[in-house]
Amino acid sequence: PHNPEFLVQELKSVSSALFAQEVNQQVAKVELIHIAKSILSLDSDTFIEIAQHIVTQIMQSISTYDEADYILRDGLFSKFIDAEQYSDAAQILSGTNLESLSRPFSEKEKVDVYVKCAEAFLEDDASVDAETFVNKASPLINAVDDNGLQLRYKVAYARVMDANRKFLDAAARYYELSNITTSNVNIILYP
Helix, strand or coil: CCCHHHHHHHHHHHHHHHCCCCCCHHHHHHHHHHHHHHHCCCCHHHHHHHHHHHHHHHHHCCCCCHHHHHHHHHHHHHHHHHCCCHHHHHHHHHCCCCCCCCCCCCHHHHHHHHHHHHHHHHHCCCHHHHHHHHHHHCCCHHHCCCHHHHHHHHHHHHHHHHHCCCHHHHHHHHHHHHCCCHHHHHHHHCC
């Protein structure tokens, strides 16, 4: 039972069974959320294999399992970031259905996902992809009252402008960021 391959096969089997037509959708949703939360603590390779299997099944399903999907995608994002697979991390997180009706996302949650994706793409020098996510965050950022998230957005925006050779815009953004005092940064990042 402590064999990782056995665990992977069993969890894949259980999760696959939950997508059967005979299983009540509400029961399946609750169980998938439970599995998603439970496997977060597994080692990276085991988690990634199981999570990718379930995410693939969710994408192929006609039903919506948005909460479990988000938990798994966010977990995969973290594991890929730890492994310095930044574009993979951004790609998996960007697949989250942020317009879901079954799992409504707040403006803050949406901006957080967009900024995480932009930051990850920037780490791989994929400025075009990063700009896409900065642009998605732009109309929502003013509705967010989280100073840390606003700061991360501003840094990502400035880096995108810099990477796209819009140096005047980038310089203005960097100047704006340079005027934030150290005490304000500490308050913003470590409330």
